[in-house]
Amino acid sequence: MKTYKDLAPSLRTIMTPGPVEVDPRVLRAMSYPILGQFDPEFTALMNETMGMLRELFQTQNQWAFPVDGTSRSGLEAVLVSIIEPGDRVLVPVYGRFGNLFIEIAERCGAEVVMLEQPWGTVFDPEVIVEAIYREKPNVVAMVHGETSTGCLQPFDGIGAACRSVDALLVVDAVATIGGVPVLTDEWLLDAVIGGTQKCLSVPAGMSPITYNERVEAKVLQRKTIERGLREAGSAVSDRRPVASNYFDLGMLQDYWSPKRLNHHTEATSMLYALREGLRLVLEEGLEARFARHRRHEAALVAGLTAMGMALFGDPACKLPVVTCIRIPEGVDGESVRGMLLNHFGIEIASSFGPLKGQIWRIGTMGFSCRESNVLQVLGALEATLLRHGVQVKVGRAVQAALDVYGAEV
Missing domain, CATH: 3.40.640.10 (Type I PLP-dependent aspartate aminotransferase-like (Major domain))
Known part of the structure; x- marks a missing residue:
């Protein structure tokens, strides 16, 4: 009789535009x-x-x-x-x-x-x-x-x-x-x-x-x-x-x-x-919740731009809970996503249609929208891009995010 192992899904840091961590x-x-x-x-x-x-x-x-x-x-x-x-x-x-x-x-x-x-x-x-x-x-x-x-x-x-x-x-x-x-x-x-x-x-x-x-x-x-x-x-x-x-x-x-x-x-x-x-x-309060999403978006964007990444889309109409990044020229976007998942346990998203292979999408939504997740994804993305030969501004991303968070020693 065939037996099956107990269900044991891996723990992930999910930073996609959905689903997110529950x-x-x-x-x-x-x-x-x-x-x-x-x-x-x-x-x-x-x-x-x-x-x-x-x-x-x-x-x-x-x-x-x-x-x-x-x-x-x-x-x-x-x-x-x-x-x-x-x-x-x-x-x-x-x-x-x-x-x-x-x-x-x-x-x-x-x-x-x-x-x-x-x-x-x-x-x-x-x-x-x-x-x-x-x-x-x-x-x-x-x-x-x-x-x-x-x-x-x-x-x-x-x-x-x-x-x-x-x-x-x-x-x-x-x-x-x-x-x-x-x-x-x-x-x-x-x-x-x-x-x-x-x-x-x-x-x-x-x-x-x-x-x-x-x-x-x-x-x-x-x-x-x-x-x-x-x-x-x-x-x-x-x-x-x-x-x-x-x-x-x-x-x-x-x-x-x-x-x-x-x-x-x-x-x-x-x-x-x-x-x-x-x-x-409702316990958090709608206005407080909206402000939390904007705060972590600001930290993520600050870190990405400090790293030297180019954002996609008109900033005047940016969706606060999703940040789109242009994949650097010559980089295999799926290889980067695979390394993030396999070595860091972090998932970010690719895109669809005319943007397939052109951008990555990082979600800052709900329970996934928190300081530790933002800092982890910035540090892991920097390390992964370096492994893929991308000339990023080393060490700046996490520091820029910490500046947004007002981190103190």
């Missing part, structure tokens, strides 16, 4: 006893989690709950539930994940209008506002923080423009929620999708979302159509029901409402993890 208190929460999904103790946890998510998203929305699945499940749930075949969807693309919005929208039968911006930059919000008035879309789908390029998109005036043409504004905040301000109500965002595996420092497996009454009205309208189709036994309308059962927001919100209509078996241990992760975020 807070030990979150891992502890995942070990707690399982409760039934309709146990009053568990449904009380569900309600508590919804309240904590409203604080995280800075919203008064009634609906704020997680979709079971990785971040993409939240994106799909929102888009599949609001897009009907033939709807016009405007997608501003400035990196990989804007293209993901396009793929999902096209699968929903949408007519997609794409705006493009060179990777490493973001849109002037006025360009998007003008496109909204010109195209009069049903939906505008945008990425807040692009981990593929390390850029952060401003939203000035975009929400108001969407309201003026009755378009729904859907925002991917997977990379930013819990690390960068996401002002759902103030920016007039209709639906926002987050992720657990980045700044929240929770394992991948849930996608927290929130949406307002404008999205809910669309969801309920489609529920009515679906009920009519079922009762008639044939097509009674040229409108179509939601294509997905699992990702139907109408069914999901019934599950998360006091009705507790059974839709799926809730991922009990993941809800424990999310609830604990949210507790830690």
Whole structure:
């Protein structure tokens, strides 16, 4: 009989843009006893989690709950539930994940209008506002923080423009929620999708979302159509029901409402993890947490530039939780990443598409965003680059970071 060794994953210092290191208190929460999904103790946890998510998203929305699945499940749930075949969807693309919005929208039968911006930059919000008035879309789908390029998109005036043409504004905040301000109500965002595996420092497996009454009205309208189709036994309308059962927001919100209509078996241990992760975020305080992420970003950037590395992207729109570095000419980027992993136990990321082989990406997110990690990655990267023949400014990187931290003897 074949035997298998005990599971013993290696300890890593994870400095990628996701996943990141999970807070030990979150891992502890995942070990707690399982409760039934309709146990009053568990449904009380569900309600508590919804309240904590409203604080995280800075919203008064009634609906704020997680979709079971990785971040993409939240994106799909929102888009599949609001897009009907033939709807016009405007997608501003400035990196990989804007293209993901396009793929999902096209699968929903949408007519997609794409705006493009060179990777490493973001849109002037006025360009998007003008496109909204010109195209009069049903939906505008945008990425807040692009981990593929390390850029952060401003939203000035975009929400108001969407309201003026009755378009729904859907925002991917997977990379930013819990690390960068996401002002759902103030920016007039209709639906926002987050992720657990980045700044929240929770394992991948849930996608927290929130949406307002404008999205809910669309969801309920489609529920009515679906009920009519079922009762008639044939097509009674040229409108179509939601294509997905699992990702139907109408069914999901019934599950998360006091009705507790059974839709799926809730991922009990993941809800424990999310609830604990949210507790830690709110205990730290959003403003303090945002400041912590900016502080460690500043130390990392100071160390990299002191070492002589060139950063990628427009610094005016840099995403605070991801730093992109140009790979020095003639250097095998994957060899450097391999040495960091195999000799130092440190993981950083490569990139995608036109940036593949051109940049490295270092994340400073959630529990991974701490002084010891920043200093370790700077020291290890310096040593690794020297081994690869790169002429770095020896000894300066860690000292520059320590200066930011105000280190004293």
